[in-house]
Amino acid sequence: MTQELLYWQALNRALDVEMAADESVFVLGEDVGLYGGSYRVTEGLYAKYGEARVRDTPISENSFTGLGVGAAMVGMRPVVEIMTINFAMLALDSIVNGAAKIPFMSGGQFPMPLVIRVPGGVARQLAAQHAQRLESMFMNVPGLRVAVPSTPQDAYWQLRQAIASDEPVVLLEHEVLYFTKGPVDTMAEPPPMHQAAIRRAGKDLTLIGYSRTALQAQEAAAELARDGIEAEVIDLRSLNPIDWKTLSDSVNRTHRALVIEEDCRHAGAGAEIAASLAERCFFSLDAPVQRVAALDIPTPYNGALEAASIPRVADITAAARALLGPREKAAA
């Protein structure tokens, strides 16, 4: 059954389905209950499942995330919402030293069916402390899985898959995507949680994005198509693990790769992707893998400066043309 849903509604639907199916699923976080969630993701669940399973917490990120870790160790399936990724800095001990380590350092004795939902990214003039990406920080922690849905359909699928997983999953939700709309088929068989999706086929170069930048890459590809440039667009959908096969198959066909990330450029998510593609596809690359990334600067409050600090569609098309070089001139 396919419906048009907003991104937050798709997440809400996924939570509802999982909570109805399994009593061990419970939700906790700041204002997830009575208030309904800062981005409405938990709307209606408090009334339906009660306060014990939709738990409003005090503002104590490290301890309520750690509460999720402890509950997961004894077979519960907690879904922790950290209001924004910026506040997840306070919970890094529970995420990095706890959730990611316990299954391993116990010699595999404990499962960690924990989901940590984290809104993030640069939204609209929220300033430096509320406008960070930080995905590369979580990518660098073995034992954590990181999913980055860009569409309502993926938000629905990947949250359900994350809840079903016995490993800790960080679900990075982009704040500007919550009110985007798209078709959600609740009956269809989802692809594997970490498989990348080819959003648009093309032969001239591969644009690689995730979360919001996957949508920007599609816009850029549409614009490039007007000039006869056929860009392939890959939506990674997951940052740990990364679907290297889909990526390298594409790059081996197009011979050029451009990574678009909202993470800061220095040691960002794109650095890993570019380095790995250079290792895997060196002999089929016609040019070095390039990145369009956020500037290495805290996000300015000023709206124009904020917009200039992260990738824009025009930056992507310009970088794509530069990457194509003489070939692009020939076409023109």
Add this chain to the structure above:
Amino acid sequence: MEREKMHRLLRDMMLSRVFEERAAEEYQKGNIVGFLHLYPGEEAVAAGVINAAGPSDYIVSTYREHAHALVRGVPPRAVMAELFGRATGMSGGMGGSMHMFDRERRFMGGYGIVGETYPIAIGIGYAIALRALPESVICFFGDGAVNQGTFHESLNMAALWRLPVLFVCENNHYAIGTDIHRHSAVPEVYKRAAAYNIPAEKIDGMDVLKVYDATRHALDRIRRAGGPQFLEFETYRYRGHSMADPGAYRPPVEVKAYQVIDPLTIGAREIEFRYPTPAELAAVGPDNIARLTEHMISVGHLEEEEVAQIRKEVEAAVEDAVQFSLASPQPTMADAWQHLNSNRRHEQLLQA
């Protein structure tokens, strides 16, 4: 208290002491590497608290947790083999001294970051409360850990939602090397629980019978009333913070003063060359080492010669654990990957 229970306490304390002293020796030989935080001096707390818990209760422990595991019933072989990093260790050689886990015995880990045990404990407590089970969680931490934010965050949530958690402070008066008067504005740790309306008591942690009784009553109150409880046990560690710490910051007179109220019987003394001799102890006055032994003898629960017998048994158990560890295989890198991916079950992740 009946004879059998007292013997259990005495034996657990002696095993813990002998085990830890042997661990120190094996560390010096190079069989144990890394950080090694030893428990001598604090045995009455582990023995009293954990013996008062039931098999369905959970234990969340710190990085000074070997004795907690032993008292919980983990075989000395599995504990020692973990210190040796062998595949037969309780965490498969992946955790080491600070990260011991035993799912079957509800021993929910040793944690290496100060203040980490509280959120884990309230999470288990939350699961128990959701399932309405008659179980409790015992959450260990030291006096140094009460200045972490998680202490306040977690006590607040435990009280707010009436979670079945027994908070147990092992107050050995030092946050690594910093004396409690220099790290806490309110050095009476138990008083802090009042901020969250959690009933709290301060107990002499060098007296195992008092520890046991206080814990039993606290657990009873949790089962009756449902909310959290808090116990502070005043104790002392004879050694430095870890094997890397000679403990030179502590006045010798202080170390000695606590050693004369040692919770252990003289039974284990012969191997503890660095502690005061019985003659020295006698000169100082009443000795808490003898407290349990004397009490047991006075109530007819122990004969002098039984002490030597128990000592022989625990020494044999520790020797057996060392030999077992030496003979145990090293884990392979394949084992390490297996442990990392053990929860993946049927899920196929993408090939790298």
